[in-house]
Amino acid sequence: EPEVTQTPSHQVTQMGQEVILRCVPISNHLYFYWYRQILGQKVEFLVSFYNNEISEKSEIFDDQFSVERPDGSNFTLKIRSTKLEDSAMYFCASSEGGGSGETQYFGPGTRLLVL
Amino acid sequence: AQKITQTQPGMFVQEKEAVTLDCTYDTSDPSYGLFWYKQPSSGEMIFLIYQGSYDQQNATEGRYSLNFQKARKSANLVISASQLGDSAMYFCAMREGDNDMRFGAGTRLTVKP
Numbered sequence: 001e002p003e004v005t006q007t008p009s010h011q012v013t014q015m016g017q018e019v020i021l022r023c024v025p026i027s028n029h030l031y032f033y034w035y036r037q038i039l040g041q042k043v044e045f046l047v048s049f050y051n052n053e054i055s056e057k058s059e060i061f062d063d064q065f066s067v068e069r070p071d072g073s074n075f076t077l078k079i080r081s082t083k084l085e086d087s088a089m090y091f092c093a094s095s096e097g098g099g100s101g102e103t104q105y106f107g108p109g110t111r112l113l114v115l
Numbered sequence: 116a117q118k119i120t121q122t123q124p125g126m127f128v129q130e131k132e133a134v135t136l137d138c139t140y141d142t143s144d145p146s147y148g149l150f151w152y153k154q155p156s157s158g159e160m161i162f163l164i165y166q167g168s169y170d171q172q173n174a175t176e177g178r179y180s181l182n183f184q185k186a187r188k189s190a191n192l193v194i195s196a197s198q199l200g201d202s203a204m205y206f207c208a209m210r211e212g213d214n215d216m217r218f219g220a221g222t223r224l225t226v227k228p
Contacts, residue, residue: 033216043160043206045215056215091160100148100210101167106160 002026004107006092012113013082021077021110023092032075033093033104034067036060043091049075050098082114118142119209121219128197129227135182136192136222138207147211149190151181154204154221163205166190197226 005024013019025032034046047057049067066078075094079086089111093104120139128134140149151163166174166181174181182191194201207219 035216042220043208043218045217048215055213058215089158093160098213100144100146100212100214101165102148102210103150103162103165104216105162106152108157108159111158 002028004092004094004105006090006107006110008110009108010111010113012115015084015114016081019079019082019112021079021090021092021112023075023077023107024073025075025092025094026105027073029094029096029105031055031095031098031102031104032067032069033095034077035091035093035106036088037091037109038085038088046077048098055098079112082112084114087112087114118217119207119219121207121222123222124220125223125225127225127227128194128201130199131196133193133195134197134224136194136205136207136224138190138192138219140188140190140207140209142188142209142211144211147209149181149183150208150210150216151179151190151192152206152208152218153201154206156203160206164192194224199226199228202226 007022032049037043047061048055064080089109091109092107095102095104147168149166153161164176164179166183178195180193204221206221210216
């Protein structure tokens with residue numbers, strides 16, 4: 001069964017450093033998403049991406065964040081200058097379509113720790 | 116304002132019994148989707164079941180069923196015949212139209228042997 005994959009599974013970085021989180025969405029899916037989950041808290045939407053551009057972003061997704069689809073398979077989230085409060089689990093998700101009825105399938109997550 | 120409310124931070128159920136996890140939502144959009152995800156201790160988010168706002172019947176997927184009461188804006192997850200492997204966090208989520216998906220705070224389910 002096709003699945004979303006994410007690398008790395010864990011990342012430790014120093015405050016102020018740049019990190020890139022990588023995702024490979026399900027191959028026939030056209031809509032891609034990033035979410036984060038701070039330890040013990042709810043899952044929060046960051047950004048959605050379709051047709052090579054951001055379709056929606058939350059207030060969390062400020063200028064320190066960017067997303068890219070560098071090739072036909074990868075979807076990346078870059079945090080330019082990490083802060084302590086960026087420590088969280090980051091989930092990539094993908095869906096075939098973009099409507100309210102489309103199921104988003106999540107990857108296993110990348111656990112980011114900023115020291 | 117909270118869009119998705121899960122009022123049960125933790126629930127316990129005896130193995131082989133059924134359990135209901137509550138979820139209420141708030142929207143004025145007539146078109147929306149409701150989702151339940153399971154998050155085991157390993158951290159991944161596993162899709163369980165979906166209910167569309169226009170669906171006439173309650174969704175079912177194996178041991179999972181969704182008790183959809185549109186007028187009350189509730190979408191409770193029912194797990195029948197609980198198994199030890201059902202112990203996890205369960206998140207209710209809603210997507211209105213083409214907007215982003217919003218998650219509830221989650222319910223931690225513990226299945227007792």
